[in-house]
Amino acid sequence: MILVVLQSINCWPDVADHLTSHPDISHITFIGSRTVAKAVARSASRSLPALCLELGGKDCCVVLDCASSTNLYKLSSILMRGVFQSTGQNCIAIERVIVLPRVYHKLVDIFESRINGLRLGSALEDKDVDVGALVSSANFVKLEALIQEAVAQGARLLAGGSRYNHPKHPKGNYFQPTLLVDVTPDMRIAKEEVFAPIFLMMKAQNVTQAIDYANSTEYGLGGNVFGKNKADINRVVDEMKTGMISVNDFAV
DSSP states (O other): OOOOOOOOOOOOHHHHHHHHTOTTOOEEEEESOHHHHHHHHHHHTTTOOEEEEEOOOOOEEEEOGGGGGSOHHHHHHHHHHHHHGGGGOOTTOOOEEEEOHHHHHHHHHHHHHHHHTOOBSOTTTOSSOSBOOOSOSTTHHHHHHHHHHHHHTTOEEEEOOSEEOOSSOTTSOEEOOEEEESOOTTSGGGTSOOOSSEEEEEEOSSHHHHHHHHTSSSOOSEEEEEOSOHHHHHHHHHHSOOSEEEESSSOO
């Protein structure tokens, strides 16, 4: 029998350096931003423990035209889980949904209806809740600016788009479940991590363009592809620059 003892330690940044450079610590796993990761790596270099860094993501999901032979409503449920799980506060959350033309408009209609029907609240107090609060409101101004900027550049806002003052939870950090479609790779919201309940859709004309869109950010944490054609699926799997990719599911 192997007994593992875990001790949780909460500290401020000025104390963290003592821990990340301590010679008695043999392994460090850090999950967070690139900026803080560099500080952790510098500190850890003094004692050289094993170091694993999981940084931000702008994970995408490619939906191929051959997905039209599947149940699109069932597929939409998987994608909504990928986007809205933990209110989007998930390193491998789906932040870009890249769809080929045959199924693009069908999925836009499905998502517009479903996302506008999502209910905000606290699962601890409210009976029927789909999406909870964010951990902080610190990025609300930035999120609203990114959405408004994308709309000004031609994207269509079909749901949400701004912070929400919940009548029952006035101190909660709620942001409306958002659907933004017709997004293009040059828009900032298609490049920067949002970590929020924002469903972003992009239309690609073919598999080649879908892969180009998928690889158009500096991130490469995870990815997803949906379809039936094995040749096209394998091509996406082979050419998407990502550390892991799920086929016909999210985060498996």
